[in-house]
Amino acid sequence: MVEGGDGGRRGVLEGGWRRWTRREVGADGETSEAMDDEGRGGRRREEGFGRLGSCGHGGCSGPGEVMVGGGDGGRRRWWREVMEGGGDGGGSLWREEVMVEEAYGRRRRWRRKLMDGGGDGGGSLWREEAIMEEAYEGRRRWWREIGYRPDFLFLLQTIMTTDAGAAVDFAINMGRMEGGCPLDYNTITNLFLQRNMIREATTFLLDVLKPNLPEHAMLQTRVLEVNLLMFPKVAEAILATRMITHYDRPRIAQLCEKAGLYHRALEHYTDLMDIKRVVVNTHSISPQALVEYFGTLSREWALECMKEILLVNPRGNLQIVVQIAKEYSEQLGLEECVKIFEQFKSYEGLYFFLQPLIATSEDKKIHFKYIEAAAKMNQLQEVERVTRESNHYDPEKVLDFLLDIKLPDSRPLINVCDRFNYVPQLIHHLYSNKLLRYIEGYVQKVNPGNTHIVVGKLVDEEAPEDFIKGLIISVRSLLPVEPLVEACEKRSVP
Known part of the structure; x- marks a missing residue:
């Protein structure tokens, strides 16, 4: 018997493995019998499983033979020969290693074949999976029975030199072993990374x-x-x-x-300064993701980040800030959002932000801000619509604004003055700015019933008599006579 107990046995067995490695593994990472002959591969697998099964349940009949029911005596003789350096020097054990290694190799080749569109749809691949797993489990049972602990570090390093995919599978199998992985996870990771096998290291780590x-x-x-x-x-x-x-x-x-x-x-990141530094990279962040992210911030931080985004690129980042303001207007506050756009003098931002809110809001300030923004954006049709339909704006404030801004279209001003009884102010503005066609349009199409007010104001403005007479004639039967007579008598018009 070789001296040294387990250490001696391990030396003999590992010596056999190293000799087999030098002899059997070629430069291309395949065994010298690389399963190019399916018949030989099948016979080798059957022999390997015969040995695995018998060694787990009754012993091996002799070195290099198919160990089926050899009895305890045969097993003892075989081990005595191995431990004394006789027999095949651990060859039978290492032939089991060869078998499992070939199973790994076959599985990798089948995977490549499937990726290329060949094979039988995966059936053979999965049979190889089952064969390999059964062989590996049988080998572990054998190791436990004989009290042998393989040099897993050496085995993994060796497999890495021949097949990266098989090395990953082997490492994952070690991680799933009963009693825990025989190698430290860091050690396995280092082995992969030292060889620049980042993909393989990632696969292993994600599994464990x-x-x-x-x-x-x-x-x-x-x-x-x-x-x-x-x-x-x-x-x-x-x-x-x-x-x-x-x-x-x-x-x-x-x-x-x-x-x-x-x-x-x-x-x-959890620090506001870090967040403000990163959040301005809107070109590399999807708008939807950025909008959702703002929902995770506090009110104060969200407003600060909105300002930072506009500060870096007012035009380019305007739409994303508008989306954020729309999405979280209740949490952030309407007035605070309006202040941000006003701070950057962005009437465009105000216009797009307030547009969907007008239909439901009854806040006079919001309606005025929207009218103001639409006018600044030259959205005259929208200004005309809101001044005609909305009941939630301050008419005097809107009147002063429209008189001051002097829009090229006077219809918004006409809407406000007609609805809220500012007709004298309207006629004064139109006549002073020589917008006589709007005066005609008002009495003929908008409100003929106010013709007497228009005539009275034109008399006050000392408008030409011919223009006033023509205006009265154009209205004809729609003209209320009594109010007109009263207005003329009041001003001593003959």
Whole structure:
């Protein structure tokens, strides 16, 4: 018997593995018998499973043979030969390693074939999956029975040199072993990253981090760090799933900002200065995402960020600020939103912000602000409509505004003066500005019943007699005679 107990046995067995590796693994990462012959592959798999099954339930009959029901005596003789350096030097054990390695390789090839549109629709792939899992589980039972602990670090490193995909599968299987992973997660991650196998490291970490445990905070941070530095889109996808939540949020916020993932950076920053610095990157944040983000801010912070966005780019960011103001007008306050647009002298912002609110609001200030903004935007049809339909504006204030702004279309002014009895002021303005056609239009189409008021004011303005007579004749039967006579007598008109 070899001296040294478990250490001696391990040395013999690992020696067999290393010899097999040097002999069997070629430069291209495939075994020398790379399953190009499906018949030989099938026979090898059957032999391997015969040995696995027998070694788990009754022993092995001898080195290099199919171990079926050999009895305890055969098993003891075989192990004695192995431990004393005789027999096949652990070859049978390592042939099991070969079998499982080939199963990994076949599975990878089948995956590639399926991706190319070939194969049988996945049936053979899944049979290989079942074969590999059964073999791997049988091998673990065998290890437990003989008290052997493989050098998982060496095995993983070896598989990495031949097949990156198989290495990921092997690492994931280790992470799912009963009793816990035999290697530290950090160690496995380092092995992948040292070889620049970032994709493989990410796949492994995402599998072992599924429970989302607080003790995995460092690993969660690491998988995000690596991808934010090398593959930001992958990091974005990971963050979008929200499957991990215990990572270093300030650190990830900074990396998200550097990677241009400004929306994700906003989700992680908690300081107003940081938020104001990032939120102005509206060109890289979807409008819908930005609007939703403002719903998470306090009233004061949201108003500050709206000002910051307009300060950086008043024209380019106006529409997004309008959307935010519309969405959260109740929380932010109508007056506060109006003040922001007025602060930047943005009548366009005011117009688009207030437009949907006019139909339901009864606030006179809001109606006046809308009329003012529409007039400044030269939206004359809208000014005319609101002055004609709305019952919630201050007529005197609107009258003064319209008289001062002198719109090219006098219909809004006519609406206000006719509805709220400011006809004398209307006629004075129209006559003084030589807008005689609007005077004619008023008495002929808008309100012929006020012709006597118009005539009286024109007399006061010393308008030409011919113009006044022509105006009276144009109204004809619609003219109320008695009020007209009274107005003329009052002014001593013959």
